[in-house]
Amino acid sequence: MNITILTGAGVSAESGMKVFREKDGLWENHRIEDVATYEGYVRNKKLVHDFYNMLRAKVKKLDPNNAHIALAKLEQNWTKGKVYLITQNIDDLHERAGSKHVIHMHGVLNSMICEHCGKELEFFEASTSEDVCPHCGRALLRPNIVWFGEVPYYLDEIEQILGQTNVFLCIGTSGVVYPAAGFASLTKTNGALNIEFNLEKSKIASDFALGVYGKAGETLPSFVDKLLEMGDFSFLNKDNS
Ligand code: NAD
Numbered sequence: 001m002n003i004t005i006l007t008g009a010g011v012s013a014e015s016g017m018k019v020f021r022e023k024d025g026l027w028e029n030h031r032i033e034d035v036a037t038y039e040g041y042v043r044n045k046k047l048v049h050d051f052y053n054m055l056r057a058k059v060k061k062l063d064p065n066n067a068h069i070a071l072a073k074l075e076q077n078w079t080k081g082k083v084y085l086i087t088q089n090i091d092d093l094h095e096r097a098g099s100k101h102v103i104h105m106h107g108v109l110n111s112m113i114c115e116h117c118g119k120e121l122e123f124f125e126a127s128t129s130e131d132v133c134p135h136c137g138r139a140l141l142r143p144n145i146v147w148f149g150e151v152p153y154y155l156d157e158i159e160q161i162l163g164q165t166n167v168f169l170c171i172g173t174s175g176v177v178y179p180a181a182g183f184a185s186l187t188k189t190n191g192a193l194n195i196e197f198n199l200e201k202s203k204i205a206s207d208f209a210l211g212v213y214g215k216a217g218e219t220l221p222s223f224v225d226k227l228l229e230m231g232d233f234s235f236l237n238k239d240n241s
Contacts (some may be wrong), residue, residue: 010172
């Protein structure tokens with residue numbers, strides 16, 4: 001029984017990361033068009049570098065929360081099939097909680113990419129809008145983040161994973177950013193058991209057979225413990241319906 005997990009900004013909220021759409025429509029006090037689109041980057045490269053430098057420095061000081069830890073425990077202990085973890089998050093909190101195979105479909109904070117040759121470089125410090133690619137020397141480095149209007153990473157691999165999914169767990173995602181928001185509909189069509197974990201019903205709640213509502217750091221640990229203890233999902237009817 002293969003389990004596929006999709007996480008979004010909500011899984012890192014209890015660690016201190018802000019979710020994408022705060023009530024004011026801003027992300028960490030910035031307009032999304034300014035810091036999460038290529039057009040915004042071209043308009044003001046310094047602002048965009050400064051923004052991701054700020055986020056990189058912030059994430060360094062945060063710790064994984066109980067939701068990240070529970071998902072790592074599931075990956076390490078599930079023996080009845082595979083566990084795939086796909087995240088829309090750019091932070092490294094899943095890895096720091098112990099998850100070994102994390103598919104970052106929207107890129108990672110600790111990386112830069114060359115605009116010319118596409119070389120990806122691990123990067124842990126502060127970048128500037130003058131940093132030239134050390135590999136080809138022909139272009140500037142930009143944050144290795146998939147912005148709105150750009151194609152997410154690993155889509156072929158993700159499509160294969162979704163096709164082999166028996167249980168799809170969607171955690172802390174609002175269901176408005178595509179293509180990730182379309183994954184639940186795909187796995188549902190393929191007959192998977194879809195479960196969402198969120199504070200409230202997401203925009204795609206109708207794609208889920210079950211919703212577990214509350215903070216993921218509070219709901220996931222007991223869910224994972226029960227799943228590992230039982231070895232299947234039969235407990236859900238009693239505890240989570
Ligand atoms: P989103 O901000 O649109 O939605 C967050 C969702 O999480 C909401 O539905 C909210 O109800 C839920 N939530 C908040 N706190 C929660 C908690 N404690 N437990 C469970 N659920 C909780 O995020 P999204 O759907 O991931 O989409 C937006 C994009 O935001 C992604 O592409 C991602 O790259 C980017 N992003 C990433 C980070 C990060 O790396 N930590 C942070 C902000 C935004």
